[in-house]
Amino acid sequence: MGHKTEPVELIKYDPHSRKVESKKILIEKFESFEDSLSKILEEKDINDQKIKEHSPVLEEIKLKIMSKNKSTLESIEKTLNSLSSEILVMEFKHKTTQFKKYDREIFKLMIQLDDIDTGNEPIIEDKRKELVREIHELFKKMDEKVDCKQQDCIICKTGIDLNNDNKKE
Numbered sequence: 001m002g003h004k005t006e007p008v009e010l011i012k013y014d015p016h017s018r019k020v021e022s023k024k025i026l027i028e029k030f031e032s033f034e035d036s037l038s039k040i041l042e043e044k045d046i047n048d049q050k051i052k053e054h055s056p057v058l059e060e061i062k063l064k065i066m067s068k069n070k071s072t073l074e075s076i077e078k079t080l081n082s083l084s085s086e087i088l089v090m091e092f093k094h095k096t097t098q099f100k101k102y103d104r105e106i107f108k109l110m111i112q113l114d115d116i117d118t119g120n121e122p123i124i125e126d127k128r129k130e131l132v133r134e135i136h137e138l139f140k141k142m143d144e145k146v147d148c149k150q151q152d153c154i155i156c157k158t159g160i161d162l163n164n165d166n167k168k169e
Contacts, residue, residue, distance in 0.1 A: 062119060065117065065119060066119060066121055066124065069116050069117070069118070069119075069121075069124050070124065070127075072112065072116060073113075073116065073124065073127050073128065073131065076109050076112055076113060076131055077127075077131060079105075079109060080106070080109055080131065080134060080135065080138070083102060083105055083106060083109075083138070084134075084138055086102075087102055087138065087141070087142055087145075088141065090145065091145060091147070092142075092145050092146045092147065093146075093147045093148060094146065094147075094148045094153060094155040094156045095146055095148070095153075095155070095156040095157075096155060096160065097160055099142065099146070102142065103139075103142065106135055106138060106139065106142075109131075109135060110132070110135050113128055113131055113132055113135070116128055
């Protein structure tokens with residue numbers, strides 16, 4: 001009626017042999033990778049730049065950096081436009097506190113532009129150059145708007161208002 005089954009011998013789990021087997025597999029895969037890399041490098045037209053260009057990880061990092069740089073440039077442009085519109089309607093008797101405040105804010109934008117790595121991207125490079133030119137122009141316009149032309153003016157040198165008669169600003 002019933003079949004008698006033979007007892008099955010259970011294989012005892014041996015963690016040491018499993019580690020050795022895993023190590024063997026990893027070594028084989030590494031050697032295979034090493035061989036294929038050697039073959040690629042033996043080709044005449046392969047160099048570090050080509051390897052970098054074809055790396056998906058590096059490409060993803062490059063895209064993230066470009067995106068960040070683009071948004072930074074847009075932010076700088078927006079701030080610069082806002083400052084420019086404020087400054088162009090102002091009239092300065094001297095290089096007083098308000099003048100120096102604008103000067104510092106614009107200088108901060110210049111520093112932000114210096115921190116941007118263009119990554120040899122023509123669009124980013126061109127936009128950065130354009131903004132640098134605009135900043136230089138704005139500095140020039142600010143200096144032209146100052147009524148005081150005295151070289152040794154104490155108010156312009158210190159940047160403070162000695163009296164509050166400077167309501168024109």
